[in-house]
Amino acid sequence: STLSFVLGTRPEIIKLSPVIRACQRRDVPFSIVHTGQHYSEDLDSVFFEQLDLPTPDYNLAVGSSSHGEQTGKMIAEIESVLESERPEVVIVQGDTNSVLAGTIAATKMADIEVGHVEAGLRSFDRDMPEEINRRVSDHAADYLFAPTNTSGDQLRQEGLSDEWITVTGNTVVDAVHQNVEIAHERSSVLSDMNLDERFALLTAHRAENVDDRERFERLLDSVAKATDEHDLSVVYPIHPRAEKRISEFGINVPDTIQLVEPQDFLDFLVLEDEATIVFTDSGGVQEESCILRTPCVTLRDNTERPETVDVGANLVVGVAPDDVSEGVRKMLTRDRNWENPFGDGTAADQILDTLGYE
Ligand code: UD1
Ligand code: UDP
Structure with a gap:
């Protein structure tokens, strides 16, 4: 070939x-x-x-x-x-x-x-x-x-x-454009999951977050606290690395965070598009939420996608509770009319x- x-x-x-x-x-x-x-x-x-x-x-x-x-x-x-x-x-x-x-x-x-x-x-x-x-x-x-x-x-x-x-x-823009309409036509994820009208989407799988017990616990607790302040439920499609750590470490996941299987692409796009806010440590999810104009809070100490921050779509806050809460407050009051930089x-x-x- x-x-x-x-x-x-x-x-x-x-x-x-x-x-x-x-x-x-x-x-x-x-x-x-x-x-x-x-x-x-x-x-x-x-x-x-x-x-x-x-x-x-x-x-x-x-x-x-x-x-x-x-x-x-x-x-x-x-x-x-x-x-x-x-x-x-x-x-x-x-x-x-x-x-x-x-x-x-x-x-x-x-x-x-x-x-x-x-x-x-x-x-x-x-x-x-x-x-x-x-x-x-x-x-x-x-x-x-x-x-x-x-x-x-x-x-x-x-x-x-x-x-x-x-x-x-x-190429993630190509992928989103090619699939987002089909996703809304075909996916029934919102009703299948019985989600509230307002909900937060969480993904966290990166080694530096989930392989460290204390940091992973802090991340989950911070997300639970920040979302409680805005009456948001949280859905977390869990990556196998993170799932393995939760059972290995015996972590108690706060009960406002609903763990679900990893989602297929169409269902996941609908969740990203409809979420009130996205919490993530994923590269692709920072980009896609920016493209879909859903506010994003990144649970890391840095990002290789600074364009999302520069256009106003994303805040990189780490995992400390006050920083996560402040990030959410800021992102929820911003206008969602940023440009897609990708x-x-x-x-x-x-x-x-x-x-x-x-
Ligand atoms: C890898 C990438 C990461 C990327 C992520 C995308 C590296 C170093 N890391 O991380 O940059 O963001 O993919 O999702 O390349 N496992 C399963 N089923 C699978 C694959 C993995 O259960 O199909 C479990 C195994 O327990 C495995 C663990 O997940 O040990 C980690 O898998 P690995 O491929 O090493 O890294 P990811 O965390 O998936
Ligand atoms: N994704 C998905 N289902 C999920 C979580 C993520 O289809 O449950 C998609 C998401 O839309 C994005 C990509 O997977 O396109 C991101 O992959 P991941 O977070 O595993 O890796 P990263 O981008 O951090 O390398």
């Missing part, structure tokens, strides 16, 4: 779906190499079905393990697939271990180039595994598809050549144009 997509987790499937569809429209031959980093049905196959994506040509089934073991297995397996596929370009998206592995395997092979979608994001927090993955991938890739001018400038500032950088917008929803087409696949 001409292009190989290497992907492995929920956000990569969602954010590469517009690029895969654009390949189908343009008759660009491609293959999908799934690392198997995510494998639970509700983090994986449900998105292929709902987004009408072809079944991966390869599933490397690496599963969960330590960073080194997981990434190492992926590199070896991806290399052997690429030996037979021999694509011109390998496309990776984002900052997961699957991205790091795909980039390293491909960049060392003669005649295979690497395109990094969502290049140039920086949290400047080197304790986050994702920050290392992004930096290494950006510095090894041949095509850097930066979502915004901020991320493009960051890459130039790190000495990467202008020739390699294209500001395309973020482009016009044509990122996928711009990526294929840049690669020369007309």
Whole structure:
């Protein structure tokens, strides 16, 4: 095939779906190499079905393990697939271990180039595994598809050549535009969950939040307190990493927070669109709430999506109770007329144009 997509987790499937569809429209031959980093049905196959994506040509089934073991297995397996596929370009998206592995395997092979979608994001927090993955991938890739001018400038500032950088917008805008109307038509999540008219949506899964017992407890308590002050119930579609920690640590989740299974994309889009406010530590959720004009409070100490804060859609507050409460008060009184900083929803087409696949 001409292009190989290497992907492995929920956000990569969602954010590469517009690029895969654009390949189908343009008759660009491609293959999908799934690392198997995510494998639970509700983090994986449900998105292929709902987004009408072809079944991966390869599933490397690496599963969960330590960073080194997981990434190492992926590199070896991806290399052997690429030996037979021999694509011109390998496309990776984002900052997961699957991205790091795909980039390293491909960049060392003669005649295979690497395109990094969502290049140039920086949290400047080197304790986050994702920050290392992004930096290494950006510095090894041949095509850097930066979502915004901020991320493009960051890459130039790190000495990467202008020739390699294209500001395309973020493919998440394409994905939201392609699915939000369908979501409202087809999803019955609001009535199925029996949600109040006003509710808050919470997602939290990031290692630095949920792998530390005290911090995870504080996060949940702060969200419960802040929402109590505004009479909001909270729905929390829980990522398996967080679910595992709750039982392992024996955490008592405050009873205003309703734990539910991870949602499919259409149901989740409706929840994001209809929520009074979103609490999150997810990258994709910060972007999507900004695009959908739902106020967002980010439960982290930093963000690699500063554009959401700059336009007024997001506040980065950490997990301390007073800071979370203040963040909610501020976001609930703001006008929701901010601009979407992530482009016009044509990122996928711009990526294929840049690669020369007309
Ligand atoms: C990974 C990414 C993170 C991204 C997230 C998207 C890295 C370093 N982290 O985190 O940046 O935001 O995906 O959701 O790449 N598990 C399951 N089923 C699965 C997958 C995982 O139950 O299908 C459980 C396992 O207990 C596993 C844990 O979740 O140990 C963590 O999975 P892992 O892939 O290591 O990282 P994520 O937290 O999913
Ligand atoms: N998402 C979903 N169902 C959920 C939670 C999230 O479909 O229950 C989608 C969400 O719309 C976004 C993506 O998953 O597109 C974000 O993935 P995640 O938070 O796992 O990873 P991150 O963006 O932080 O890397």
